[in-house]
Each structure stands twice: as C-alpha cells, then as structure tokens.
Amino acid sequence: GENVEQHPSTLSVQEGDSAVIKCTYSDSASNYFPWYKQELGKRPQLIIDIRSNVGEKKDQRIAVTLNKTAKHFSLHITETQPEDSAVYFCAASKAGGFKTIFGAGTRLFVKA
Amino acid sequence: DAGVIQSPRHEVTEMGQEVTLRCKPISGHDYLFWYRQTMMRGLELLIYFNNNVPIDDSGMPEDRFSAKMPNASFSTLKIQPSEPRDSAVYFCASSLSDGGWGYGYTFGSGTRLTVV
Numbered sequence: 057g058e059n060v061e062q063h064p065s066t067l068s069v070q071e072g073d074s075a076v077i078k079c080t081y082s083d084s085a086s087n088y089f090p091w092y093k094q095e096l097g098k099r100p101q102l103i104i105d106i107r108s109n110v111g112e113k114k115d116q117r118i119a120v121t122l123n124k125t126a127k128h129f130s131l132h133i134t135e136t137q138p139e140d141s142a143v144y145f146c147a148a149s150k151a152g153g154f155k156t157i158f159g160a161g162t163r164l165f166v167k168a
Numbered sequence: 169d170a171g172v173i174q175s176p177r178h179e180v181t182e183m184g185q186e187v188t189l190r191c192k193p194i195s196g197h198d199y200l201f202w203y204r205q206t207m208m209r210g211l212e213l214l215i216y217f218n219n220n221v222p223i224d225d226s227g228m229p230e231d232r233f234s235a236k237m238p239n240a241s242f243s244t245l246k247i248q249p250s251e252p253r254d255s256a257v258y259f260c261a262s263s264l265s266d267g268g269w270g271y272g273y274t275f276g277s278g279t280r281l282t283v284v
Contacts, residue, residue, distance in 0.1 A: 088270030099259065100211070102272040145211065149270035155224055156201075156270065158211040 058083040060148050062159030070167050075133045077162045079146035082127070086148040089122060089129045090156070094143045103144075104131070136166045174260050174276035181283055186248040189279045192241055193262030201273065202235055202245050203259045211259075217243065218265075250283045257281070 059082040069075050081089075087108040092100035106113045106120045106129065113120050117136075122129045133140055143163050149156040173192040181187050193200045201216040215225040220237045228235070232251070237243040247254055257280050261273040 090270075090272050092273075099275040099277050100273075101275070105272055107269055155213060155216060156273065157213070160210045 058157045060157050060159040062146050066163045068165040077131045079159050080128050081148040085150045088149045090147050091131050092145045138166050138168050141166045172262050172274050172276035178280045184249045187250045189245040191243045191260030197262035199263040201261045205257045252283045255282050
C-alpha cells in the first residue's frame with residue numbers, strides 16, 4: 057500500500073528564517089498532496105495542497121513543490137514567525153477511494 | 169456551517185466498558201473518516217465511508233472496534249470492551265469528492281479517550 061515518509065521529525069529555526077519539510081511517497085498513482093498544520097491540543101487543519109498536474113503552488117508565505125518523477129514533495133515556509141510553531145503533516149491520496157495516508161509529522165519550533 | 173462536530177470532547181472510562189464516539193460531518197460532504205492519533209503511531213486511518221457506506225475498514229485494529237453511519241449526518245465509532253491501549257485522540261473528518269481528484273479534509277476537534 058501507499059507509504060509516506062516525512063523529514064525531518066523536528067526542525068528548529070530562528071524567526072525570519074525559512075523552513076523546509078520534505079516528503080516522499082511510494083504509490084505513483086497518488087495525485088493529491090495536502091499539508092496540514094496541527095497546533096498543540098488542536099485539530100489538524102489544511103493549509104495548502106497540490107495536485108499532480110502542477111509542479112508548484114504558493115499561498116503568501118507558504119509554498120509546495122512536487123516532483124512526480126522522484127515522488128517527492130516539499131513544504132516551504134518563508135519569513136517564519138513564532139505562530140508557525142506547530143506539527144506539520146504531509147499526506148498523499150489518489151482518485152477512486154480518497155484514502156489519505158499521512159506522514160509521521162514534523163514538529164517545527166520558531167524561536168523569537 | 170459549524171464544521172465537523174464530535175462528541176464527547178473528553179472521555180475517561182474503565183477498562184472493559186463500552187465507549188461510543190459520535191460525529192456529525194459537514195452538510196453535503198460525501199466522505200467521512202475516522203482517524204486515531206497517538207504519539208507512537210501518528211495519525212492512523214481506522215475506517216472511511218462514502219455516501220454512508222463503509223469503503224475500507226482495514227485499519228480497524230480488531231473486532232472490539234465497530235463503526236456505523238446510519239445517515240449522512242451522523243456516524244459512531246464504538247469500542248467494546250475498551251482497553252488501556254485504546255487511549256488516544258480520535259478524530260472524525262469529512263470531505264467532498266471532486267471528480268477524479270482527492271480533496272482536503274475538515275477535521276473535528278477530536279475526542280480524547282482515556283481508558284484506565
């Protein structure tokens with residue numbers, strides 16, 4: 057079945073720096089890649105997503121890139137702020153069932 | 169819309185007791201998912217429904233777990249009998265289908281289950 061690996065498990069950056077989280081997936085039929093942010097004690101919330109028919113998508117300070125050949129996708133956060141501190145999950149799903157497989161999560165700390 | 173609504177928010181129960189978790193998805197969403205989150209295992213998909221029909225329950229840990237969706241606005245996850253290792257946060261999520269593409273989930277606030 058599908059497997060999603062996520063790195064790093066923990067990331068600490070200084071406020072204003074950039075943060076990059078990387079994921080790989082195993083099923084080449086996967087075509088939808090969402091990213092979720094989960095603050096402590098809260099629910100995961102969708103922050104950005106990308107479909108396999110595009111290579112990059114940007115929304116203000118966050119962007120996601122997708123390399124279908126290598127089966128890699130990444131989340132980029134620029135000008136990090138303390139409120140970006142949270143656990144970020146990548147995920148992958150494919151048509152026909154919408155079963156989403158989540159990565160293990162990256163705990164991001166942004167130091168003021 | 170009030171989003172995905174789960175109840176109760178917290179549940180503490182004794183080992184061997186029956187536990188029922190409830191979920192009301194967003195109106196119009198045709199997919200409903202039950203996930204379990206623990207530090208050790210992360211987010212695990214337990215079961216999901218499409219138009220109230222269970223599609224994949226391969227993630228349900230064992231026969232002690234069962235889930236139903238009697239109508240489009242209500243689902244339950246039942247554990248009977250409960251065990252301490254069932255302690256976790258259980259999330260319900262709902263989603264729209266979008267042709268041949270996946271779609272983002274809206275998660276409920278979760279139920280924190282503690283079995284003592």
